[in-house]
Amino acid sequence: MERELRLMKGNEAIAEAAIRAGTDGYFGYPITPQSEIVEYLMEAKPYETTGMVVLQAESEIAAINMVYGGAGCGKKVMTTSSSPGISLMQEGITYIAGAELPCLIDNIVRGGPGLGTIQPAQSDYFQSVKGGGHGDYHLIVLAPASVQEMADFVELGFDLAFRYRNPVMILSDGAIGQMMEKVYLNPQKERSGTVPEWATTGKPPDRERNIITSLELDSAKQELFNLKLIAKYDEIKEKEVRFEEFQCEDAEYLFVAYGTSARVCQKAVQLARNEGIRAGLLRPVTLFPFPEKQIERFAEKVKIIFSVEMSAGQMKEDVMLAAAGRVPVFHFGRMGGMVPTPEEVLDFLKSKITGD
Amino acid sequence: MTEEIIIAGFGGQGILSMGKIMAYSGVMQDMEVSWMPSYGPEMRGGTANVTVILSDEKISSPILRQFDTAIILNQQSLDKFEDSVKKGGIIIYDSHGIVRHPGRSDVSVYHVNAMEEAGKMNSPKTFNMIVLGAYLKIRPVLSLENVVKGLEKSLPERYHNLIPDNEKALKRGMETVSRIS
Amino acid sequence: MTEVTGIKDYIKPENLVYSKTRLMTDNILHYCPGCGHSTAHRILAEIIDEEGLQQDAIGVSPVGCSVFLYNYLDIDWQEAAHGRAPALATAIKRLNPGKVVFTYQGDGDLAAIGTSETIHSCNRGENFLIIFINNGIYGMTGGQMAPTTIPGMKSSTSPYGRDTGQMGYPLKITDIVATLPGTYYVSRQSVHTALNVRRAKRALRKAVQYQSLNRGTCFVEIVSNCPAGWKMTPVEANRWMEENMLPYYPLGDLKVPSAETSVIPDNKE
Numbered sequence: 017m018e019r020e021l022r023l024m025k026g027n028e029a030i031a032e033a034a035i036r037a038g039t040d041g042y043f044g045y046p047i048t049p050q051s052e053i054v055e056y057l058m059e060a061k062p063y064e065t066t067g068m069v070v071l072q073a074e075s076e077i078a079a080i081n082m083v084y085g086g087a088g089c090g091k092k093v094m095t096t097s098s099s100p101g102i103s104l105m106q107e108g109i110t111y112i113a114g115a116e117l118p119c120l121i122d123n124i125v126r127g128g129p130g131l132g133t134i135q136p137a138q139s140d141y142f143q144s145v146k147g148g149g150h151g152d153y154h155l156i157v158l159a160p161a162s163v164q165e166m167a168d169f170v171e172l173g174f175d176l177a178f179r180y181r182n183p184v185m186i187l188s189d190g191a192i193g194q195m196m197e198k199v200y201l202n203p204q205k206e207r208s209g210t211v212p213e214w215a216t217t218g219k220p221p222d223r224e225r226n227i228i229t230s231l232e233l234d235s236a237k238q239e240l241f242n243l244k245l246i247a248k249y250d251e252i253k254e255k256e257v258r259f260e261e262f263q264c265e266d267a268e269y270l271f272v273a274y275g276t277s278a279r280v281c282q283k284a285v286q287l288a289r290n291e292g293i294r295a296g297l298l299r300p301v302t303l304f305p306f307p308e309k310q311i312e313r314f315a316e317k318v319k320i321i322f323s324v325e326m327s328a329g330q331m332k333e334d335v336m337l338a339a340a341g342r343v344p345v346f347h348f349g350r351m352g353g354m355v356p357t358p359e360e361v362l363d364f365l366k367s368k369i370t371g372d
Numbered sequence: 373m374t375e376e377i378i379i380a381g382f383g384g385q386g387i388l389s390m391g392k393i394m395a396y397s398g399v400m401q402d403m404e405v406s407w408m409p410s411y412g413p414e415m416r417g418g419t420a421n422v423t424v425i426l427s428d429e430k431i432s433s434p435i436l437r438q439f440d441t442a443i444i445l446n447q448q449s450l451d452k453f454e455d456s457v458k459k460g461g462i463i464i465y466d467s468h469g470i471v472r473h474p475g476r477s478d479v480s481v482y483h484v485n486a487m488e489e490a491g492k493m494n495s496p497k498t499f500n501m502i503v504l505g506a507y508l509k510i511r512p513v514l515s516l517e518n519v520v521k522g523l524e525k526s527l528p529e530r531y532h533n534l535i536p537d538n539e540k541a542l543k544r545g546m547e548t549v550s551r552i553s
Numbered sequence: 554m555t556e557v558t559g560i561k562d563y564i565k566p567e568n569l570v571y572s573k574t575r576l577m578t579d580n581i582l583h584y585c586p587g588c589g590h591s592t593a594h595r596i597l598a599e600i601i602d603e604e605g606l607q608q609d610a611i612g613v614s615p616v617g618c619s620v621f622l623y624n625y626l627d628i629d630w631q632e633a634a635h636g637r638a639p640a641l642a643t644a645i646k647r648l649n650p651g652k653v654v655f656t657y658q659g660d661g662d663l664a665a666i667g668t669s670e671t672i673h674s675c676n677r678g679e680n681f682l683i684i685f686i687n688n689g690i691y692g693m694t695g696g697q698m699a700p701t702t703i704p705g706m707k708s709s710t711s712p713y714g715r716d717t718g719q720m721g722y723p724l725k726i727t728d729i730v731a732t733l734p735g736t737y738y739v740s741r742q743s744v745h746t747a748l749n750v751r752r753a754k755r756a757l758r759k760a761v762q763y764q765s766l767n768r769g770t771c772f773v774e775i776v777s778n779c780p781a782g783w784k785m786t787p788v789e790a791n792r793w794m795e796e797n798m799l800p801y802y803p804l805g806d807l808k809v810p811s812a813e814t815s816v817i818p819d820n821k822e
Binding site for chain 1: 392395396399404405406407408409431432433434435436437438525
């Protein structure tokens with residue numbers, strides 16, 4: 017398969033990858049730092065080539081409900097936004113999870129709470145991996161750490177979404193959205209002409225009517241549905257954990273970091289090794305499902321685990337649960353749009369080694 | 373080879389596009405590249421900066437605190453980034469508007485009169501290409517041929533008629549850069 | 554003298570004057586006696602059937618009394634979050650341009666929490682049909698004030714009558730959408746008498762037929778009753794509606810396609 021090499025911003029890569037993946041519909045609302053996505057799509061006019069629908073909605077609330085409607089028709093549909101917009105979408109996302117619809121949601125995270133800052137952050141971790149809206153549900157959460165993964169995870173995200181009939185979130189941040197790197201793009205895929213059998217397409221005489229809903233007033237039936245969802249999430253946990261290890265074989269000190277922080281930590285590992293400190297990095301690629309077993313395994317071997325994230329220590333809680341008290345877990349991070357430098361991470365590591 | 377560069381100055385000096393041209397040129401030369409625009413509080417105060425990394429290997433952090441080369445185009449940026457240059461690294465600066473010059477003795481300091489030269493060439497917009505030419509003279513990590521290819525990739529087609537002027541500016545930068553210390 | 558015969562003798566095809574609408578399922582309607590929803594459902598089902606659109610229709614049901622509409626009409630359905638039906642319908646229609654897409658929404662759903670989706674869908678001229686049931690009250694949650702509750706009207710959250718000084722004025726959203734260039738056909742009807750049922754059906758049929766033109770949003774309001782929420786008998790409710798609601802929400806077409814753009818002749822009954 018001939019892949020085309022381009023130099024692109026992360027945001028542009030998502031948009032281009034969406035067109036090439038044969039996406040049927042994109043519905044979004046402008047918000048910094050991800051407005052390039054809808055701008056790119058409008059300029060590319062895929063509706064004239066692949067027939068992909070691109071619509072600027074009147075709000076994030078409308079955009080996510082357009083995604084619901086499109087997903088209910090069995091189409092490959094997606095939206096993108098940034099933190100405040102994703103908060104507005106939570107109602108729609110829980111309905112999508114409750115109706116078991118596949119779709120792709122991309123969050124180019126900025127710092128919060130509230131209007132916060134337009135600079136990169138990773139402070140939407142809880143919202144993304146623990147559900148986000150009301151009710152017991154999970155999204156499948158992918159955390160790209162490069163522009164290449166911004167592109168690749170569009171197709172992966174759709175595959176997972178349709179395989180499990182579950183919304184998939186790409187949890188990215190403003191740094192990866194705005195930075196440029198080389199990216200190899202897949203060739204244009206045709207939009208799929210077929211839709212799953214549960215989709216609302218108009219009822220032909222030879223099947224029962226299809227109903228997309230998340231409503232069940234009979235508590236006993238609703239509980240059975242909840243159990244069905246949990247079984248699905250268990251299967252996802254079993255089969256879909258993705259992670260990457262960097263210099264972990266002999267590591268005494270383990271960084272756990274995703275996205276931009278993982279890139280920073282990778283450099284911190286190099287700097288540490290230059291000084292003879294055996295550091296390693298475990299990068300969760302999926303945040304739900306979380307690489308619990310891998311962290312558990314490292315907790316038996318390493319001296320300290322560091323959860324490095326651009327938040328007040330949200331992922332740290334999951335790292336601690338996985339480490340289960342076997343080893344000290346520290347959080348290091350910056351907030352408010354500040355991005356840690358490799359040197360800062362290294363300094364923190366050293367301060368914990370010497371116990372300062 | 374890994375070259376970690378910060379380019380910093382005023383918004384409007386063509387800093388981001390200079391970084392972009394370097395990144396495109398790196399791609400033309402089959403290198404790994406990253407281009408990371410100003411982030412965090414550095415966006416404020418009318419200053420702009422971009423971190424460009426060119427490497428033969430996969431790039432780890434696109435966000436850095438220390439650089440091999442700092443290309444400095446105003447006083448605030450000099451104040452902010454002078455100490456971020458690695459020992460043995462390089463500072464290239466345009467003295468236009470600079471009142472306090474670089475004082476480091478453990479780095480090589482170069483000077484280019486890009487603002488003045490661009491004025492002489494009657495083409496103020498090629499200012500950033502004069503600076504890039506100066507850089508390439510000192511750190512020939514990119515071939516001129518690939519930089520021209522990078523320009524073609526980076527500029528929209530309607531500006532391709534400006535490429536010869538840009539090439540001239542690159543050469544002028546190479547000719548006029550001088551070592552201070 | 555003729556002998557009295559059993560009822561079975563009358564059940565013959567030649568004696569058939571009315572039968573269950575084919576597109577209505579066998580599920581028992583949960584609506585209160587005298588409620589206008591059942592009639593509105595029936596004429597909608599009849600039109601979809603008569604126009605041969607069962608295979609092409611995709612409906613979006615709201616949150617409100619008609620949330621279970623998908624249990625009653627034998628077509629494909631999506632159930633929306635409160636107020637969001639027009640957003641769903643926007644995507645459904647744009648991704649399936651050949652289908653007939655409609656929403657069916659109450660006043661709270663369409664004119665309070667979903668005002669934005671309603672206005673913007675109509676303003677974009679989305680090519681679907683909005684059916685708006687306006688009974689001036691939140692029926693499902695137990696009779697609270699709606700955006701369309703008329704001045705002085707009592708509800709559980711306006712127990713002394715709607716005080717416009719404190720609670721604001723009823724929203725004539727149908728009048729608003731009629732002013733938007735994106736709407737193609739806008740009409741207000743009711744289903745409380747046989748004559749009004751016929752008129753409402755005629756308006757709805759036109760709106761359904763217009764769907765194949767893709768010339769903009771069609772919007773049909775049905776002013777309706779809520780005997781349980783209004784705490785009246787069905788007969789009292791209909792009389793109260795006629796005397797109080799209809800002067801505020803007068804029936805008739807608010808926007809019709811101009812002669813040049815209208816290519817479908819008026820339907821004869």
